[in-house]
Amino acid sequence: MQRIPCPERDDWRATAESVGFTYHTIDGERYWDERAYYAFTLDEIERRIEAPTGEIEAMCLDLVGRAINDEKYLRRLKIPEAFWPLLSESWRRRDASLYGRLDLSYDGWSPAKLLEYNADTPTSIFEAAVFQWTWLEQAMERNIIPKRADQFNSIHERLIDTWKNHGGAKHLHLAGMTDNTEDAGTLAYLQDTASQAGLKTTLMDIKDVGLAGDGRFVDLDDRGIELAFKLYPWEWMFHDAFGAKLSSAPTRWIEPPWKAILSNKGILPLLWEMFPKHPTLLPAYFEDDPKAAMLGSSFVRKPLYSREGANVALVSAGTTLMEQQGPYGAEGFIRQALAPLPSFSDQYPVLGSWLVDHTPCGLSIREDENPITGNTSRFLPHAIL
Amino acid sequence: MADKSDQDFGKRKPVSVPASPRPAPPAAKRSGHVALLLMGTFAVGSAAYALMPNRNCEQSPNVSSSSLQQNNANCSSRSSSSSGGGSSRSSYYGSDSSSSHSSSGTSDSGSHSAQRGGFGSFGHAVGFSGG
Numbered sequence: 001m002q003r004i005p006c007p008e009r010d011d012w013r014a015t016a017e018s019v020g021f022t023y024h025t026i027d028g029e030r031y032w033d034e035r036a037y038y039a040f041t042l043d044e045i046e047r048r049i050e051a052p053t054g055e056i057e058a059m060c061l062d063l064v065g066r067a068i069n070d071e072k073y074l075r076r077l078k079i080p081e082a083f084w085p086l087l088s089e090s091w092r093r094r095d096a097s098l099y100g101r102l103d104l105s106y107d108g109w110s111p112a113k114l115l116e117y118n119a120d121t122p123t124s125i126f127e128a129a130v131f132q133w134t135w136l137e138q139a140m141e142r143n144i145i146p147k148r149a150d151q152f153n154s155i156h157e158r159l160i161d162t163w164k165n166h167g168g169a170k171h172l173h174l175a176g177m178t179d180n181t182e183d184a185g186t187l188a189y190l191q192d193t194a195s196q197a198g199l200k201t202t203l204m205d206i207k208d209v210g211l212a213g214d215g216r217f218v219d220l221d222d223r224g225i226e227l228a229f230k231l232y233p234w235e236w237m238f239h240d241a242f243g244a245k246l247s248s249a250p251t252r253w254i255e256p257p258w259k260a261i262l263s264n265k266g267i268l269p270l271l272w273e274m275f276p277k278h279p280t281l282l283p284a285y286f287e288d289d290p291k292a293a294m295l296g297s298s299f300v301r302k303p304l305y306s307r308e309g310a311n312v313a314l315v316s317a318g319t320t321l322m323e324q325q326g327p328y329g330a331e332g333f334i335r336q337a338l339a340p341l342p343s344f345s346d347q348y349p350v351l352g353s354w355l356v357d358h359t360p361c362g363l364s365i366r367e368d369e370n371p372i373t374g375n376t377s378r379f380l381p382h383a384i385l
Numbered sequence: 386m387a388d389k390s391d392q393d394f395g396k397r398k399p400v401s402v403p404a405s406p407r408p409a410p411p412a413a414k415r416s417g418h419v420a421l422l423l424m425g426t427f428a429v430g431s432a433a434y435a436l437m438p439n440r441n442c443e444q445s446p447n448v449s450s451s452s453l454q455q456n457n458a459n460c461s462s463r464s465s466s467s468s469g470g471g472s473s474r475s476s477y478y479g480s481d482s483s484s485s486h487s488s489s490g491t492s493d494s495g496s497h498s499a500q501r502g503g504f505g506s507f508g509h510a511v512g513f514s515g516g
Contacts, residue, residue: 189424
């Protein structure tokens with residue numbers, strides 16, 4: 001794994017905007033950054049990233065199966081009891097997952113370590129699947145990178161294939177917070193891939209989802225929502241006014257309700273408990289577990305529910321070195337062993353390892369001057385050399 | 386979605402790790418061109434959503450992959466109760482929040498019979514949902 005500075009394409013902004021990637025620059029700061037790229041060998045990709053990603057996904061599915069059959073797990077994850085039947089029914093019905101992203105720490109030498117699993121509402125998939133690939137093609141054409149370069153990236157094709165398995169006759173509604181540019185971009189991209197798979201689609205704001213008198217969720221045309229992709233976390237849906245209607249409404253959701261288990265940071269101590277000393281896991285404990293003391297005075301503190309690094313604190317030798325502010329933490333915290341991100345040219349990269357239909361199929365990289373990746377971290381492309 | 390057998394779903398599967406060193410030349414991780422059907426023909430994001438908030442799209446049958454870059458989907462749109470706002474990614478703390486929504490409680494706007502606004506209130510208070 002290397003970080004290689006390179007010239008940027010002089011027309012990349014226009015290229016980005018031509019495909020709808022309008023959030024390449026945020027508040028005047030680069031979000032997409034191609035002044036450098038990360039290079040991997042194929043062996044690194046396959047043995048150090050792809051295989052561990054599949055292994056972690058398998059462990060996570062194992063965990064969900066246990067949690068569904070043992071309420072002790074759901075209680076430890078602070079999932080409201082009213083929604084346990086919703087989760088267990090979706091699991092037993094085998095409601096399918098579309099995608100997810102594991103965030104990994106990898107230094108090029110040691111085994112990749114799971115930092116967290118964005119299992120419910122991962123974003124940055126358009127950049128990973130499309131714009132990163134466009135960079136690779138154009139960078140090879142323009143001799144910015146070697147012509148033999150490749151990329152770990154079949155996200156786009158796998159999304160289309162996975163949508164096809166839903167059956168082309170179904171109407172898919174996609175709902176999220178459309179006044180957020182990044183979320184709207186993610187929804188538009190997933191709508192695009194679903195359309196290419198032959199599904200009829202409707203994109204709508206999550207607040208426009210209606211509740212009909214017969215208990216069905218409906219769109220703005222009062223058409224029943226049979227299958228819905230939601231870019232809106234399950235824990236927020238549980239909290240919202242219509243949350244109480246989720247169990248009785250016939251809508252099938254993507255990601256499915258059982259993903260509420262895996263999007264919870266509490267899976268980190270549960271995985272460590274189930275698979276102690278697994279090479280891809282970091283020691284982790286619930287904060288109220290006396291075993292948390294085994295981590296000593298250096299650890300990362302994470303709320304059970306958190307997005308974009310919010311309320312994550314990095315504690316070293318008892319001192320909080322860094323903490324992202326945010327609204328989370330009421331449900332409790334976990335502590336994970338401190339595994340400082342590797343530094344490449346004074347930048348801290350986090351690897352996003354993408355799964356579509358449980359299959360590892362792509363890589364994205366966010367880097368920051370700050371060792372906690374947040375919503376201002378930059379997206380850099382990668383290549384296999 | 387994938388039709389998984391009872392034996393497969395939710396079970397750990399063996400992960401095949403290729404032997405090293407690999408004798409074969411690198412296999413391409415990507416097989417073909419990335420084509421977009423809708424994006425690029427519409428703007429994306431809040432401004433676009435304000436113009437075309439309720440996009441109903443149906444792909445034409447027998448569309449060829451070579452023509453996917455063109456706007457060959459049949460999409461209709463109409464106004465709704467959504468209001469888009471100028472946006473960048475938001476922070477939790479409100480100073481640069483892009484949300485112009487204020488969904489509190491439910492209403493029956495946009496429909497004669499359905500209640501609306503029952504989802505989104507928590508999220509709009511925070512500002513973004515992805516991670």
